[in-house]
Amino acid sequence: MVQDRKAIQAGTSHFLGQNFARASGIQFQSREGKQEFGWTTSWGMTTRMVGTVVMAHGDDDGIILPPRIAPTQIVILPITPKEETRSQVLEACDKLAAQLRANKYADLALEVEIRSTPIRWRVRNWEWIKKGVPIRVELGPRDLEKIR
Secondary structure (H helix, E strand, O other): OOOOOOOOOOOOEEEEEOHHHHHHOOEEEOOOOOEEEOOEEEEOOOHHHHHHHHHHHEEOOEEOOOOOOOOOOEEEEEOOOOHHHHHHHHHHHHHHHHHHHOOEEOOEEOOEEEOOOOOOHHHHHHHHHHHOOOEEEEEOHHHHHHHO
16 A cells, blocks of 8 residues: 555566467477477566555655665764764764664664765755665764763
8 A cells, every 4th residue: 555545566476378488489498309388477576666665655755665675774863063072973873873783673783874974964864865764863962961
């Protein structure tokens, strides 16, 4: 089901028998040395699957991929408005990332990234929304004050 409450037919498979092979001239040599038409199937694993994931897990504000298919499950976005608190924030981000990576989801270690580029925060945040990262953690100096 997608947001407009419709179901999408995707990922279907069809046994085509030898009809498609006859029409397309798909043949093979059997063990007996005889030319035979192939038995074919059709698998509906196409870009429709990608579109369905976007329709089911996205909205006007972006997409949140299911953690099992997201290449990165968590991104940590350091907020460093002042140079004097930058090293403390980045250190806390590294520590948090290590703690998170020690955990597993679906029998795999969590994929955690720290994104500390000098681009504007909104641009950086939107970058990860577009990528569909399920969890975005913002960590800044005020957060560090609260946990002390």
